Amino acid sequence: MEQEIDEYIEYIGRNRGKSDNTIASYKSDLYKLMNYLKAEIKLEEWAQVTETDINSYILYLQSQGCAPSTVARHVVSIKAFFEYCHRNGKISDEPALNIKPPRHEKKIPEVISVDNVVKLLTAPDGDSPKQLRDRAMLELLYATGIKVSELVAIKMDDINLQIGYVNCRTVMHDRIIPFGNEAKQALIRYLKDGRGALVGADDSEYLFTNIRGGAMSRQGFWKIIKAYAGKAGIEEDITPYTLRHSFAAHMISNGADIYAVSELLGHLDVSATQVYSTFSNSRLRDVYTKAHPRG
Structure with a gap:
């Protein structure tokens, strides 16, 4: 069973x-799943695993005090692994196909105003290769709503500047995401005047590189966005997810279809996107208050 896991991990890494x-x-x-199946259910092959076994493991995680978000992450990992095994003929059935993560209360995401987004995106206002890179990263993150892990994993072949889209590759599925002119211009300037000046960047397959020419890390981007938030004078706590949440909230607030936003975000279920409808409801309340005679 270890072999299948190691092959899968090598596959997603590559x-x-x-x-x-x-x-x-x-x-x-x-x-952790494998150890549970071996110790508690006495299984020795992935082909023996049933939907009941996986549900039993989920109940075990909950009994151990795992938070709903942690259990949900395990479910995503398990579903992706069994989908891979089924697709590659390692198992005949897909036992995790109908498994759903436990429901948990969704907190309203922290978002920032459009004005503060503009302040953040324009904080890298210099011409150095690093600032050109940072401006392009921030613009693309807000333009597409992708995760930071997806942003730093973008390769040169994933970007189409002529049409204006990025191919975002994930474990579950790939998705094509468009981006607008501001992000396009920032990318053009970065590729023309910034990327080649970064050490080894021309030899890297990644779109965004660190000063050593290697791929950017999530931790590296965390420091970047924090620094520019401070420079822009933004008082709210800014995290790498802030621009993703703000992208979704601003899109829906401006009338975007929730199913389209869900697809852009890469949500497998539109219910995960419903949390952003709060911002649409707020906009409707403002419209009602201003327009209704007795609002």
């Missing part, structure tokens, strides 16, 4: 654009 931290989480999740 082909699916996942960060080292995400890959490590997948590996840890799957080894």
